[in-house]
Amino acid sequence: MVSDLEKAKDPQKLRRIAIDPVSRVEGHGKVTILLDDQHRVHQVRLHIVEFRGFERFIQGRPYWEVPVMVQRLCGICPVSHHLAASKALDHVVGAARVPDTADRVRRLMHYGQILQSHALHFYHLSSPDLLFGFGSDPEQRNIVGVLAAYPDIARQGVMLRKFGQEAIRITAGKRVHGTGSVPGGVNKAVSAADRDELARALPQVLDWAQQGVRLVAELHLANRRAYDEFGTVSSSLMSLVGRDGKLDLYDGVLRARDADGTLIFDGVEPAEYHTQLRENVRSWSYMKFPFIQSRGADEGWYKVGPLARVQNCDAIGTPLAEAARQELLALAPGRLLHAPLMFHWARMIELLHAAEMIGLLLDDPALQSGTLTASGPRATSGVGIIEAPRGTLIHHYEVDSQDLVTMCNLIVSTTHNNQAMNEAIRQVARQHLDGHEPTEGLLNHIEVAIRAFDPCLSCATHALGKMPLAVELVAPDGRVVQRLVRDAESVG
Amino acid sequence: MSDERKTFTLDGQDVEFTEGQTILQAALASGTYVPSLCYHPEFRPHGSCKVCTVKVNGRTTASCTTPATAGDTVELATDDLKDLRKNLVQFLFTEGNHFCPSCEQSGNCQLQAVGYELGVVSGHYNPLFPSRPVDASHPDVLLELNRCILCELCVRASALVDRKHVFSLSGRGITKHLVVNAESGRLADTNLSVEDKAMSVCPVGVILRKRRGFRVPIGERTFDTHTASEIALAGARGPTEDGAP
Ligand code: SF4
Ligand code: FES
Ligand code: NI
Numbered sequence: 001m002v003s004d005l006e007k008a009k010d011p012q013k014l015r016r017i018a019i020d021p022v023s024r025v026e027g028h029g030k031v032t033i034l035l036d037d038q039h040r041v042h043q044v045r046l047h048i049v050e051f052r053g054f055e056r057f058i059q060g061r062p063y064w065e066v067p068v069m070v071q072r073l074c075g076i077c078p079v080s081h082h083l084a085a086s087k088a089l090d091h092v093v094g095a096a097r098v099p100d101t102a103d104r105v106r107r108l109m110h111y112g113q114i115l116q117s118h119a120l121h122f123y124h125l126s127s128p129d130l131l132f133g134f135g136s137d138p139e140q141r142n143i144v145g146v147l148a149a150y151p152d153i154a155r156q157g158v159m160l161r162k163f164g165q166e167a168i169r170i171t172a173g174k175r176v177h178g179t180g181s182v183p184g185g186v187n188k189a190v191s192a193a194d195r196d197e198l199a200r201a202l203p204q205v206l207d208w209a210q211q212g213v214r215l216v217a218e219l220h221l222a223n224r225r226a227y228d229e230f231g232t233v234s235s236s237l238m239s240l241v242g243r244d245g246k247l248d249l250y251d252g253v254l255r256a257r258d259a260d261g262t263l264i265f266d267g268v269e270p271a272e273y274h275t276q277l278r279e280n281v282r283s284w285s286y287m288k289f290p291f292i293q294s295r296g297a298d299e300g301w302y303k304v305g306p307l308a309r310v311q312n313c314d315a316i317g318t319p320l321a322e323a324a325r326q327e328l329l330a331l332a333p334g335r336l337l338h339a340p341l342m343f344h345w346a347r348m349i350e351l352l353h354a355a356e357m358i359g360l361l362l363d364d365p366a367l368q369s370g371t372l373t374a375s376g377p378r379a380t381s382g383v384g385i386i387e388a389p390r391g392t393l394i395h396h397y398e399v400d401s402q403d404l405v406t407m408c409n410l411i412v413s414t415t416h417n418n419q420a421m422n423e424a425i426r427q428v429a430r431q432h433l434d435g436h437e438p439t440e441g442l443l444n445h446i447e448v449a450i451r452a453f454d455p456c457l458s459c460a461t462h463a464l465g466k467m468p469l470a471v472e473l474v475a476p477d478g479r480v481v482q483r484l485v486r487d488a489e490s491v492g
Numbered sequence: 493m494s495d496e497r498k499t500f501t502l503d504g505q506d507v508e509f510t511e512g513q514t515i516l517q518a519a520l521a522s523g524t525y526v527p528s529l530c531y532h533p534e535f536r537p538h539g540s541c542k543v544c545t546v547k548v549n550g551r552t553t554a555s556c557t558t559p560a561t562a563g564d565t566v567e568l569a570t571d572d573l574k575d576l577r578k579n580l581v582q583f584l585f586t587e588g589n590h591f592c593p594s595c596e597q598s599g600n601c602q603l604q605a606v607g608y609e610l611g612v613v614s615g616h617y618n619p620l621f622p623s624r625p626v627d628a629s630h631p632d633v634l635l636e637l638n639r640c641i642l643c644e645l646c647v648r649a650s651a652l653v654d655r656k657h658v659f660s661l662s663g664r665g666i667t668k669h670l671v672v673n674a675e676s677g678r679l680a681d682t683n684l685s686v687e688d689k690a691m692s693v694c695p696v697g698v699i700l701r702k703r704r705g706f707r708v709p710i711g712e713r714t715f716d717t718h719t720a721s722e723i724a725l726a727g728a729r730g731p732t733e734d735g736a737p
Contacts (some may be wrong), residue, residue: 172712402628
């Protein structure tokens with residue numbers, strides 16, 4: 001059992017290490033580790049200061065402002081909030097089904113966001129750990145080091161990201177804080193010139209995306225045992241799947257499986273999410289702990305995000321990504337993969353899928369012309385769920401007869417993965433820290449496990465900006481014995 | 493005498509004018525932009541925002557209310573006056589709750605456009621913690637009072653064109669605010685209609701047609717394609733609620 005590391009029996013007698021905040025993770029997080037004199041690990045916790053003020057703040061605002069306003073929630077994944085809010089408000093304006101053009105434009109925006117976010121995460125934030133080693137020299141273990149040692153890989157990451165950002169710009173009007181999606185549809189179609197520009201770049205993007213999948217597969221297989229075991233704890237998983245059971249990151253129904261793959265629920269309409277999910281609080285963390293109601297608060301935690309999605313769906317509808325998915329699944333026939341480091345592999349499969357989807361969308365005439373918005377009988381509430389780069393994102397609003405929002409509930413991807421990240425770092429502490437004098441390299445192992453989930457602490461905390469990493473070793477009497485500080489690598 | 497050319501100098505250049513023109517009107521007619529917020533070509537000048545301030549023979553005055561006079565020496569683009577205008581606009585930003593990135597009038601907002609024109613870069617990003625609740629009682633119109641700059645254009649339009657007197661200002665100094673003509677204080681209880689002139693004169697984002705926000709894409713909004721000075725020199729002023737100048 002790993003969960004016993006959630007609470008130490010006698011915390012006063014222990015030495016406390018705080019990793020505060022976690023570097024190369026967006027936003028503000030803190031890990032505390034309690035050790036005894038023999039460096040045995042007694043307690044490990046990831047604390048995230050979740051900002052919930054936004055939900056109150058949005059109350060009293062006109063509903064049509066919400067898809068733009070919610071982008072202030074997070075400087076990292078504004079597009080996901082923009083679309084999840086729009087989808088929720090589609091129901092309020094009576095447009096449960098938006099016109100084809102709106103659907104295509106929004107999907108292009110979304111797959112652009114998936115592509116740029118996954119590229120940023122893998123190439124910029126995680127590849128240093130994977131290419132140089134988790135405990136390697138921190139002077140080299142960063143994007144600058146990657147640029148020097150593997151210039152092609154670093155450059156491909158930059159170019160993939162640019163392509164995704166371009167897809168966002170031509171659909172949302174701007175790379176950040178765009179306005180493309182409105183309740184009931186979109187405010188413009190894609191111009192032929194913009195479409196052609198993306199189409200020209202696509203073959204190269206597909207090639208790089210395939211190289212990316214191969215790279216992460218090779219890295220994983222070269223360290224197979226270590227990667228498979230690193231921080232691994234089995235759990236349920238959850239995601240949207242398309243109504244046909246295939247991978248769909250933009251729209252669908254909720255499906256959850258338990259650790260061995262048995263379905264817990266399936267076909268759950270977004271509006272019914274609250275019949276399956278509950279949120280719990282713990283005294284030591286501001287961030288909530290969601291759980292699957294039928295499994296209870298202790299056993300009902302689950303993973304979301306790329307690794308959950310590629311295993312939860314019946315298939316991926318694009319051929320290159322489906323072939324890559326089959327290769328991944330073949331590692332453990334008939335079982336589910338739970339290793340946090342597998343998230344990287346799954347993430348690159350999704351990046352490839354996003355590129356293929358963008359190709360299909362660019363060939364769809366509806367992208368360039370057609371009706372932009374729909375409306376119908378008004379409703380008083382709406383739920384929008386989207387698979388954001390980091391996992392399931394839920395937006396839920398109630399709107400009164402004067403068009404003002406009266407209730408807002410958000411469950412962001414990172415919150416779904418709260419327990420999963422806590423379990424993973426406890427496992428890593430057990431595997432790598434227990435009994436050893438803590439060094440920067442060993443503490444980075446904790447961060448490697450957190451980073452695998454690609455948490456957006458910014459979403460969860462509403463805290464933007466760079467923050468340095470401080471590692472503090474604190475003696476039982478509270479005295480700081482040792483303190484390491486380095487600059488965080490944070491990209492907005 | 494009457495067909496003699498009348499001129500004053502504006503930053504050293506001769507500017508011709510016709511009898512009855514204000515300095516601001518004469519300057520615009522001659523192709524020189526004068527920043528303004530409460531001025532509207534269709535309404536009698538009001539002189540409240542002071543953004544159009546110039547120096548006439550060394551004395552500061554609002555150019556929108558000062559008649560052009562032959563032989564006057566007018567200063568417009570001096571460093572002092574530029575700083576003054578910038579400060580006035582900055583003050584308007586901080587006085588209200590303006591958060592351009594999530595405001596539906598962004599790109600169609602005169603205050604934002606004049607701010608860009610004057611090089612106001614900070615002051616946009618104050619947290620918007622609305623202190624004044626919006627009035628959403630009217631079925632088709634939203635009043636977002638957090639953004640009011642008290643220019644009285646809606647007051648003038650409602651009184652002079654619509655002949656309804658829906659809007660007026662109440663209080664003085666820091667407590668001055670926009671009120672509507674209904675005992676309940678609610679917009680729904682006035683006789684405002686979406687066809688009224690008062691619907692299309694607000695230079696910021698206070699008087700809004702409901703359920704329309706963000707329908708004009710980025711790139712097609714008034715000030716995406718034109719600067720505030722281009723609009724003013726073309727004799728138009730600000731956008732309508734549909735975003736067309
Ligand atoms: S509501 Fe608009 S037009 Fe009326 S006074 Fe305020 S800023 Fe001026
Ligand atoms: S435009 Fe002259 S005072 Fe406002
Ligand atoms: Ni985020």
